[in-house]
Amino acid sequence: MISKETIFMYTASAIVVLFTVVYLYYKNIxxxxxxxxVYHLEPTFFFGNAKDRVLFKKSFHEFHRDLYFKFKGHRYAGYYLGRRASLVILDPDIIKCIMIKDFNHFTDRQTMKFRTSEYISEMLINLKGxxxxxxxxxxxxxxxxxxxxxxxHLVDICCNNMSDFLNENIKNEQGYExxxxxxxxxxxxDVIATCAFGVESNSLKDENGGFASRVSKFASLSIMKRLSLYIVLLFMPGIARFVPLSFFNMEVIHFLANVIKEAKKFRQSTGQKRNDFLQLLLDSETDLDKNDKNKSxxxxxxxxxxxxQSVLFLIAGFETSSTLLTFTCYELAINQTIQVKLREEICSVLKRYNxxxxxxxxxxxxxxxxxxxETLRMHPPVAQLERVSTQDYTLPDSNLLLKKGMTVQIPVIxxxxxxxxxxxxxxxxxxxxSPDEKAKRSHYVFLPFGTGPRNCIGxxxxxxxxxxxxxxxxxxxxxxxxxxxxxxxEYSKHSMLLKAKDGIRLSFNKLSE
Structure with a gap:
């Protein structure tokens, strides 16, 4: 019979060996x-250089802004996200090469192949080659x-609905908050629903905010799900394809998928056609193109x-436009002189056009x-861009060879x-x-929507x-x-998207006649 002391000794030895192997593995990585x-920051065991981000000590935007200035003075620098090595590009000329000149070497984005819905894997942002x-x-x-x-004219209808909503709710000089x-x-x-899918909507009149409220949660994940994503991403990317996780809230994705299916079903059953985004997709669908000899x-x-693609257009359009409008109004509320000048420009032009x-x-x-x-400069929707080398590539004016599969990051913020x-x-x-000021700097230091063939399509x-x-x-x-x-x-530390921790609260007042 094996004694307790022997069991303890073997167990302790196994643990020591395991930790030694793991330590040597990470030390090598x-x-x-x-x-x-390559210049780089000293990584932390397990976390690499991403400890503050993984533990939610910094927001996504703050983290990548701070990282940029730690690397400032170098054309590029090495970075570790967990055990994954990435190269951060700071030089605008190299950014131009990666995003445009040598785009054929960097056609893909970094994606994690989780075992998830085909609605996610088939989105344009996740497709490769x-x-x-x-x-x-x-x-x-x-x-x-x-x-x-x-x-x-469809957008203007939504704009008029928005103005009507404010007029109805501004009761006194204190305005409407x-x-x-x-x-x-x-x-x-409302804009996307009517322009892209032919669906009349007036979400501002919906007191419960049902549809808008659900869509706004497309990236809302519990702390446990976020931690699970980071654990797989940092430590066990190889098992991702077996794990039912996603960076999206799948309840929202399936809800939107059903909305799109219903719109599609209605058009096909009624024979209705519109000159919009959904129709473009439907006209390319298999059962509608089976007699088209010009298409393979x-x-x-x-x-x-x-x-x-329809779900992606909904959530991407929702996030991009609503964020830009939010922070534009925020900056104009702070900078009243600029707000007045902009209003004067708008009113002057509209007067000339009746x-x-x-x-x-x-x-x-x-x-x-x-x-x-300027709003997009200060409040970019995304903090950084990623591209993956699809073949070996030597960085311009250097001897650094990037192996196929290496991730490069563009630190937008x-x-x-x-x-x-x-x-x-x-x-x-x-x-x-202004035209004069823009001419003084590189085009590749302003990238709110990316650039090159893989920029934001919308x-x-x-x-x-x-x-x-x-x-x-x-x-x-x-x-x-x-x-x-x-x-x-204050930035929200629990969101990968640009989000204020306590929201952006502003008030509207009617202008005197």
Whole structure:
């Protein structure tokens, strides 16, 4: 019979051996950048350089901004997310090569292949190689200038509904106070619903905020699910394909999938056709293209692909536009002088066009463009971009060989706050985006929507709807800080997206006639 002492000795020895093996394994991994002679920060065991992010000590945006300035002075630097090595690119010229000049070496984004819904895996953002290229080509016609112009009157209807809502709720000189992300989330969903899917909606009239409320939770995950994601991402990426996890709230994804299926079913049963995003997808679906000899089998879309792109358009459009509107109003509420100047520009242009917010009128509002660009600089929707090398690649003007499969990161928020490119970066200064000022700096230090062939496909739609929304608001209302609003706001530490911890609370007042 084996004694307790012997069992203890063997157990202790096994634990020591296990920890030794794990330690040596991580020590070898964490020597990757040192062996290549690449500047890097000393990693922490298990966490790499991401401890503050994983333990929610910093928000996603704060973390990547701070990381950028720790690497400042280097063209690129090594970084460890758990045990995964990545290269952070700081040099605008190298960024240009990766995103545009040598794009064929970096066509893919970093994705985790969790065992999840095909609606997630078939989304454009998760596709790679030729499959991504084919899908991108099929979706691009939905966002041409001609298509956007046909949507303008639909956006204006939603803008009028938004103005009517404010007019009905502003009862006195104290104005009407709102949480902006919730308010603009409802407006944005109405715009997308009518422009992309032909569904009339007035979320602002929905007192329960049902649809908008559910969509806004698309990225809301419990702390346990977030920790589970990080554990798999950092320590066990190899088992991801067997784990039913997702960066999206799957209840919301399936809810939206059912909404899209119902819209699709209605059109097919009634024979109704519209000149919109959903119709573009339906016309590419297998059963509708079976008699089209000009299209190959690969050109046709499955129902899962139609639903996946529709859901992506809903949630991406919702997040991008509502966030931009929220923080534009926030900055204008703080910077009242700029708000007054912008209102004067808008009213002056509208007067020349008999009060109509026409396409031509929108082209004559340069300050509006500059205000939106400066908002995107200070409050970019995403903190960083990632690309994966699809083949071995030697970094320009260096001897550093990036192996196939290496992830490179573009620190968007760091570039946006670098005083080398934007003096006094914490000051809201729209004039930075005047033609003369833009000409003084690289195009690749301003990347709110990415750049190159894999940039945000819906950025023109987002800007068009945002600009029209701001015009309707500023011509009729003044925007002010709520007494409950703390400036500057505090980032939410539990969100990968740009989000204020306590929301953005502002108030609207009617302008005197």
């Amino acid at each position: 964490y020597s990757y950048w040192k062996k290549l002679g 030729s499959k991504w290229k084919r899908m991108r080509g099929q979706l691009t016609p939905a966002f041409t200038s001609g298509k956007l112009r046909t949507m303008e 709102l949480e902006m992300k919730d308010f603009f989330g409802k407006f944005t969903l 089998k690969d050109d046709a879309l499955t129902e899962a692909q139609v639903v996946a 009060g109509k917010c026409s396409y031509e009128a929108m082209q004559e509002m340069p300050l509006l463009d500059m205000v939106l660009m 760091g570039l946006h706050y670098d005083p080398e490119y934007y003096p006094d970066p914490y000051k809201f200064e729209p004039n930075r985006f 950025l023109r739609f987002a800007l068009m709807s945002t600009k029209r929304g701001m015009v309707h608001l500023l011509k009729d209302f003044s925007i002010n800080l709520s007494s409950q609003m703390t400036v500057p706001y």
